[in-house]
Amino acid sequence: MQGPKVKEFEKLLTKYTGAKFAVAVSSGTAALHLSLIASGIKSEDEIICPSLSFIATANAIRFVNAKPVFCDVNKYDVNISPESVEKLITKKTKAVIIVHQLGIPCNISGFRKLCKTKKLILVEDAACALGSEWYGKKIGYNSDIACISFHPRKIITTGEGGAILTNNKNYYYVLKRLRSHGYQDGKYYETGYNYRMTDIQAAIGIKQLSKIDKIINARRKIAELYDNAFKNDERFRVITCLPNTNSNYQSYCLYINPDSEINAKDILFYLNKKGICAKPGIVEIHKQKSFKEYNNIRLPNSSDMSKNSILLPIYYPMKKSEVEFIINEIRKFKK
Ligand SMILES: Cc1ncc(COP(=O)(O)O)c(C=O)c1O
Incomplete structure (x- = not known):
């Protein structure tokens, strides 16, 4: 009620x-x-x-x-x-x-x-x-x-x-x-x-x-650790906010460069096998069965993001050592 x-x-x-x-x-x-x-x-x-x-x-x-x-x-x-x-x-x-x-x-x-x-x-x-x-x-x-x-x-x-x-x-x-x-x-x-x-x-x-500031600050710190780990690695691209804006980091999305030797599907399988709860990227609505009349339209950037990105664990209170463990596993991953 x-x-x-x-x-x-x-x-x-x-x-x-x-x-x-x-x-x-x-x-x-x-x-x-x-x-x-x-x-x-x-x-x-x-x-x-x-x-x-x-x-x-x-x-x-x-x-x-x-x-x-x-x-x-x-x-x-x-x-x-x-x-x-x-x-x-x-x-x-x-x-x-x-x-x-x-x-x-x-x-x-x-x-x-x-x-x-x-x-x-x-x-x-x-x-x-x-x-x-x-x-x-x-x-x-x-x-x-x-x-x-x-x-x-x-x-x-x-x-x-x-x-x-x-x-x-x-x-x-x-x-x-x-x-x-x-x-x-x-x-x-x-x-x-x-x-x-x-x-x-x-x-x-x-x-x-009452805890939201604490939650968002913690998530921003985790996102910064991920950003710093991947931003200079040519296999990946970190998603950036527009200038003067800031995300609450409800999710952390990592884009995997399709020209690199690794791909999102394999890395996801590897991380999940290691007990890391990474998830597939966002799906495209227009490709779903319930939107079948739209299935054939072309939205190249959406398809690229959906196919080539993964969502990494991010939560409060996630320990720095847990973030570093995930970063190391991703760095270690080879096809
Ligand atoms: C972008 C977006 N819109 C709408 C919703 C729907 O919200 P809810 O699950 O609370 O109905 C969600 C999440 O679940 C979402 O991520």
Whole structure:
């Protein structure tokens, strides 16, 4: 049940991010779904988003019967850019969903400018990016809509859960109604959902949020150890943030140069055999069975990243010796 802990958690989220309003919900996917309804997306509208993301980004577009239009990512920060999105805008385009992938901030000011000029709604899929920074401000600061996830794999967790951060008072009231059957002050205003966060989840979130700085600082130190170990090794490329931005390092992604003698699949198999829980890189949504009508489109950078990158263990409290063990195993690896 939703109660005072949810309110308290929402208040703490606004304090932490600088957003005016926060609406806690049952998942990051629910946050995306409600955001698209609240922003007035209609059937057949086109929404541009990356394919290199978790499938929920595009599923939410389908929940409102709109059409995802997949955009390729940059090679270096694994995010979409305003320039590549602009080329995909048509008369039917209504919104852009940017994803702060792996916690790496997407070009927010570039997208705000583009969306303002083209009169498009900008939704930030910030599922991975609570605590990431853009010019010294937290993701969600000054956003129209930024969707957070508290899934266990995220920077802080509530078991399952999510939140929408917004600076827009109208969105705030509509989102609060939509998460709870469209109900407000004795009336049902629209068809809503049961996407409420419970007080039990919020109580966990409050405790987790009190540790977020410690968690992110520790992750940044681990990422620095990985970066320093791999940045001058020509077999690898480290993923870099745009200038004046900083990731929360929800995930650490290592790109393996396809021209080198090793490949992502073999190195992953080797690390897993050594008991190191490395994971494959992000999958492309447009290659999935449930998106079969998109299977043949070409997004070369997304495919390259998906095929040639792996995610290395990063967590709080990971010991320096554990990071060094992983680095040594990767350095030792030969085909
Ligand atoms: C980019 C992205 N968007 C959306 C989601 C969905 O969040 P949730 O699992 O809380 O529904 C996730 C994560 O799981 C994600 O990584």
